[in-house]
Every structure is written in structure tokens, then in C-alpha cells.
Amino acid sequence: MTVDAYIIDSVRTPRALGKPGKGAFSGMHPQHLAATTLSALRDRNGLNTADIDDIIWGTSAQKGLQGGDMGRMAALDAGFDVLVPGVTLDRFCGSGLSAVNIAAANIMAGIDDLLIAGGTEMMSMLTVQGTKEREAGFPSYGLGTGNERLNKRHPQSNQGVAADAIAALENITREELDAIALVSQQRAATAIKNGWFDRSIVPVLDDDGNVILDKDEYPRPDTTAEGLAALKPSFAAIADMPAGMDGLTFRQRINLRYPDVDIQPMHHAGNSSGVVDGAAALLLASPKYAKANKLKPRAKVVAMATIGDDPTLMNNAPVPAAKKALERAGLTVADIDLWEVNEAFAVVVEKFIRDLKLDRDRVNVNGGAIALGHPIGATGAVLVGTVLDELERRDMQRGLITMCAAGGMAPAIIIERV
Numbered sequence: 001m002t003v004d005a006y007i008i009d010s011v012r013t014p015r016a017l018g019k020p021g022k023g024a025f026s027g028m029h030p031q032h033l034a035a036t037t038l039s040a041l042r043d044r045n046g047l048n049t050a051d052i053d054d055i056i057w058g059t060s061a062q063k064g065l066q067g068g069d070m071g072r073m074a075a076l077d078a079g080f081d082v083l084v085p086g087v088t089l090d091r092f093c094g095s096g097l098s099a100v101n102i103a104a105a106n107i108m109a110g111i112d113d114l115l116i117a118g119g120t121e122m123m124s125m126l127t128v129q130g131t132k133e134r135e136a137g138f139p140s141y142g143l144g145t146g147n148e149r150l151n152k153r154h155p156q157s158n159q160g161v162a163a164d165a166i167a168a169l170e171n172i173t174r175e176e177l178d179a180i181a182l183v184s185q186q187r188a189a190t191a192i193k194n195g196w197f198d199r200s201i202v203p204v205l206d207d208d209g210n211v212i213l214d215k216d217e218y219p220r221p222d223t224t225a226e227g228l229a230a231l232k233p234s235f236a237a238i239a240d241m242p243a244g245m246d247g248l249t250f251r252q253r254i255n256l257r258y259p260d261v262d263i264q265p266m267h268h269a270g271n272s273s274g275v276v277d278g279a280a281a282l283l284l285a286s287p288k289y290a291k292a293n294k295l296k297p298r299a300k301v302v303a304m305a306t307i308g309d310d311p312t313l314m315n316n317a318p319v320p321a322a323k324k325a326l327e328r329a330g331l332t333v334a335d336i337d338l339w340e341v342n343e344a345f346a347v348v349v350e351k352f353i354r355d356l357k358l359d360r361d362r363v364n365v366n367g368g369a370i371a372l373g374h375p376i377g378a379t380g381a382v383l384v385g386t387v388l389d390e391l392e393r394r395d396m397q398r399g400l401i402t403m404c405a406a407g408g409m410a411p412a413i414i415i416e417r418v
Contacts, residue, residue, distance in 0.1 A: 005104035006290050006297035007415065010385030011040045011202050012280035015373040016217045018123030024213040025204065025277040030059075030066050030122040033204060033279035034074035037118060040202040041283045042078070045295060049075075053112035055086035056103045058095025058119030059377040061126045062088065070120060090377075093344060094306075094405035095119050096280060097380025101411055103284050104301040113289035118281030119377035125277075148245050154311045155253035157243070159406060160235035160272065162314040163345035165254045165263045169313075170351055174266040177346035178228040181271035181370045183360075184343055188367025189221035196366055196393060200280075200385045218274045218373040233265030234272065257312045271346040276373030280381035299388050302398065302414040303329035309408040315348050317410030318402040319355045325400060325412040333358065336414070337396035340383045342403030343368035365390060379403065384413065391417050 013033050017023030025033065034057065042049055057071030071086025091098040096119030103117035150156070157165075167177065191197055192215070203214035239251040248256075251263055283295075290297055305324035309317035318341050326332065339362055341352045353363055366386060369379060380403055387399035402412035 002108045004287050005107040005301040006285050007299040008283040008285050008295045009045055010200050010282045010388055011037050012200050012382050013204050013278050014213045014216045015276040015278040016213055018275035018277050020124050023124050026124040030120050031074050031077050034070055034120040035077035036204050037279050037281035038078040050081040050083050051114050052084045054115055056099045056117045057088045058099040059088050060090050060092050060095050092406035093376050094403055094411040095377040097411045100384055101304040107286050113286040115284045116281055118381040120279040121375040121377040122277045123275045155256045157250045157253045158238050159314055160267050161239045161250045163267050163347045164265055165261055166313055167266050167347045168261050168263055172350050177266055177271045180346040180349050181228055182225055184367040184370040185223040188219050188371035191366035199389050216372055218276050219371050228270045231268040231270045234268045236265035267345050273344050273369035274373035276375050278375035278378050280378045297418040299415045299417050302416045304413050306411045311408035314408050315404040318352050318404050321402045321410035321412040325414050329414050336398050336400045338387055338399040339363045340387045340401040343370040344404050348404055
């Protein structure tokens, strides 16, 4: 018999520009961002950290300063009891949400009673480092035969080029993509103005206690439709770059699987997710632990799911992931009050709304990664907290959160207010 997994609290850092030397967190150790969220959960909830069974953390690019086990190292940095273990996982963009799902599953299975789940990504560091290193599954440029073999079986492209291909396949126009982007900026501006993110945001301080950043740095509230229309597509040149030992371009790799699709460049900096730095964390507990320690649950996890989809198009898995989660919960689309699908690219949101026939006023109601940024390994945990805060503000019951991840995957979760 399973037990409920309660969500007790949710925190996140502000999201800073992910550009070397320009963003507020640039040059900072990513471990410091993670430790900031862990410390906030401890202090806000009066935790005896020795009771924490594990910290399950998501970081996608586990290289350089983000290498090793950030879950454990950040706990030590935050001054947690040395008894607290930690593990760090990588499901690309879905890392933070998968961390939450695994934590909830451990509680529901009766294995653990008190867990922290979340994630960190310092994209300001990776924009420099990432160009120098190749990742598993992607074209190897002469570094070995394994990736080339994989690319013959499942051609791997660039995610932005794949987003443009999906738009072509779905007959989605540049104007429709820009409309998604404009709404994201407008909704985020409203949420920020009204303080709707304030409950979850915790300031990041330096070692002397000075505030480094206490509000999101990326949004552009003055965005207009005309300004978006004037932006040049970001992936036009990339689409025709050679990718791998076989000399095929990213466009040609997609055309191996989809020979009839005419990929037109439509995604750009204004209708794609922002490059930012940030961290987020959630505190989860069993009913037994919550009651014994006077922790007030804010929500419970109803169902979780993870699914794979076409790795060539890469960004289409949120729809089947959402359907799988709904089926596991015995719910329908009509039972969900708020939907959150990560705005990796505008086409992901547009396809999600069309395929599930959703009310647009219930999807990403406070904007998303287009306006606020996408700190890869942290975003899933951010979105769970965003939906939880908004369910409470609107006095609604259930929310579903999902996101695409590289390799053609998507995790999903349904939460319900207690």
C-alpha cells in the first residue's frame, strides 16, 4: 500500500542572465546556488537536517564546476548534518522534474520520510565550456564510432533545428510562435509586478551577506509583437552546418527520417527559452513525518510518468507524457486546473495546447522559460513550485507539469493541493 508524498515547501533562486561576465551569478560556483536553496528550506521549515533521508538533485551538464555530485556537496556547503547523503542525476532538461518524481516515488513506496529534490544549472559557465566538449549521443566529429552508429539508427540534430522542423510538420507559423512568446512576456511581467513569485524566490547572498540578486534578471517586459517579428532566426545557419563524420548537416539528419519536411527557420532568441543561471528545491515528506514534526503540507503528488518519443525531433514527448500521467491518475484533461509545459521553444507549447485541446488561459499562466529563462537542470523543480504557488493563489486543486528533454524524452507530474 502506497502512502502520500506531500510537498511541504518550494524555493528557487532568481534567474540570472546566463552570459559570462554579464549575469549576476557569472563566475559564482554553481554549488553556492544549490546550497542557497537547501539553506532556505532548512531555515523556513525549522528542519533537523539529520532527518533528511536523501537529496536528489538534477544537473544536466555535469562537467567542470558542475561535475561530481552536487546534491551531496551542496548539502555540506549549506551546513547540513554529515549524515545527509545526496545524488545527482541527468535527464537533460528534465533533470529537475525527474529528481522530484524520484523523491516522491521513494516516499510513496515507504522507503523514505523526508527528502529534498531540485536542481541547478549555470549556463553562463557552460556557454564557454560546452562548445569544447561533446556529449553522449550527439555527432562525434571523429571522436569515435559509437555516436555515428547511433546517428544512423536515430539521427540526432540540433534542438532548435528540430523545433523548426516540428513547426513545419504541424503547419505552425512564425506569427503563431511569436504570439506564444509575447504572451509569455506579458504574463511574466504581470506576475512579477504583483509579487506572485515572491513566496518561492530566495535571494542569493555572497559570503559577506550582501545581496547578489533577489529578482529575476532575464524578463523583457517591453517586448512587442513588432520587436519579435524583427528578430532574425537563430538556427538558419546551424541547420546547414556539417554535423559528424558523415558530413551530413543538421537539416539533412532530420530529412533522413522526414524527407518531405521543408525546414524553415522560425525560432529565434525571442521565442525560445532564455539562457540563465539558477537553482530550485522542494521539500517532500511522508504524512507520518509531517504530522510528527508539525510540517504543514501544501500539496500531494497524485501521479508521475516519464516517456520516450522520437529522438530525431526531440521536443515532442510532453504530450504523451501528460497523457500517461493522466491515465495513471485516472483523470482527464478536464480534471486539471493549471498546466505548465516548459517553454523550451514556442512550438512545444503551441503543439501541446493543440494536441490536448487546452484552454490557453490555463497554460503557463505566469509566463515561462521564454520570458524567465531555462536553467536546464533546475527548471523542472522551478515549475512545480510555480504551479503550486498559483494553485494556492487561485484556490484551485490540480496542476500538471511536464517538459521536453533531449533524446526525445519527457517527465510529467500531477500535483493536488491538500
